[in-house]
Amino acid sequence: MQILHPFAGSIQQYCEAISDPDRYRPDHCPQCEAxxxxxxxxxxxxxxxxxxxxxxxxxxxxxxxACKRTVSLLPDFALPYLRFSIFVISLFLVARxxxxxxxxxxxxxxxxxxxxADCHLDSVGAAYAVAGRYEEALAPLxxxxxxxxxxxxxxxxxxxxxxxxxxxxxARAEAAEVLRLNPQFSLEVHRQRMPIKxxxxxxxxxxxxxxxxxK
Numbered sequence: 001m002q003i004l005h006p007f008a009g010s011i012q013q014y015c016e017a018i019s020d021p022d023r024y025r026p027d028h029c030p031q032c033e034a035x036x037x038x039x040x041x042x043x044x045x046x047x048x049x050x051x052x053x054x055x056x057x058x059x060x061x062x063x064x065x066a067c068k069r070t071v072s073l074l075p076d077f078a079l080p081y082l083r084f085s086i087f088v089i090s091l092f093l094v095a096r097x098x099x100x101x102x103x104x105x106x107x108x109x110x111x112x113x114x115x116x117a118d119c120h121l122d123s124v125g126a127a128y129a130v131a132g133r134y135e136e137a138l139a140p141l142x143x144x145x146x147x148x149x150x151x152x153x154x155x156x157x158x159x160x161x162x163x164x165x166x167x168x169x170x171a172r173a174e175a176a177e178v179l180r181l182n183p184q185f186s187l188e189v190h191r192q193r194m195p196i197k198x199x200x201x202x203x204x205x206x207x208x209x210x211x212x213x214x215k
Contacts, residue, residue: 001031007075008132011053011085014075018043018060024073025062034066042069046106048078050085051124077131089126122154125212129157130201134164156190156209163208171212187214 005024007014017023028035041063045056061072067170077085084092090207125141128134138161155177163173178185189207194202 001071002074003030003071004076004079004082005073007077011048011050011057011077014077017038018058021060024060026073029064029066029069029167030071031069032064032067034064036066038062038064038071040172044072046078047083048085049083050077050088050206051091053085084102087127089130089134090130091123094123094127094130122157125154125155129161134161137161138165150181152178155181159212160205160208161215163198163211168211171208175209175214185214 003026009017025040027037029038039062041061043058043060044124045058047056048054057075057078058073059072061070062069074080077087079086079089082089084106085117121140121144125137125139125144128137128140137157141158141161145151145158148154155174159171159174159178162168162174187209190209191202191206194205
C-alpha cells in the first residue's frame with residue numbers, strides 16, 4: 001500500500017530527511033487499523049524527473065506486525081506510476097492552458113528546458129505558487145517583474161505569495177501596484193476570470209489577496 005504524504009522542500013532535502021525512520025512513521029497501520037506504530041522495513045527506489053533533478057529517490061517502507069503487510073510513504077511531489085514530478089506536470093499545464101501552447105510546443109518547452117528562460121519565468125513562478133512552494137516562487141516572479149513592471153497578473157501572484165509567506169508589508173505593496181494598474185480591480189470579477197477549477201485552491205488565493213488589502 002502507498003500513502004502520499006506532504007513534503008515541503010526540495011527533492012534533495014527529502015533525500016536527507018527520509019534517512020530518519022521516525023520522522024514520518026505512521027502512528028498506526030492504515031490497513032488493519034492496529035494501533036501500534038509499524039516498524040521501518042527498508043526502502044524501494046523509484047525515478048523522478050524534476051526541473052533540477054532527474055534520478056532515483058528512496059521511498060521509506062514500514063511493516064505492520066499485526067497484519068504482516070507493508071505501507072510505503074510516497075512524497076506528494078511524486079505521484080504513483082508517473083515519472084515526472086508534480087511541479088514539472090504543473091509547468092506543462094501552465095504552458096498548455098495559461099500560455100496557450102500546443103501540446104507539442106508545451107512538451108518541447110519542457111524537453112529544451114526553455115521554461116527557465118526569462119520569457120517564461122512567469123510560468124515557472126506560477127507553477128511554484130500553485131504547488132505551494134511559495135519561497136521558490138519569489139525569485140522567478142521578481143525577475144520577470146524586473147523586465148515587465150506593469151504586468152498586473154504578476155503583481156497579483158506576488159501579493160498571494162507574500163501573503164502566504166507572512167510578509168504583510170510586501171503583500172500590501174503588490175496590492176497597491178494592482179490598484180495603480182487597475183483602479184477598478186474587484187476580487188469578485190477576478191474570481192470569475194480565474195482559470196483555477198479547484199474551489200479550495202481558488203478560495204485560498206482570494207483569502208491571500210484579501211489579506212493583502214484587495215477587495
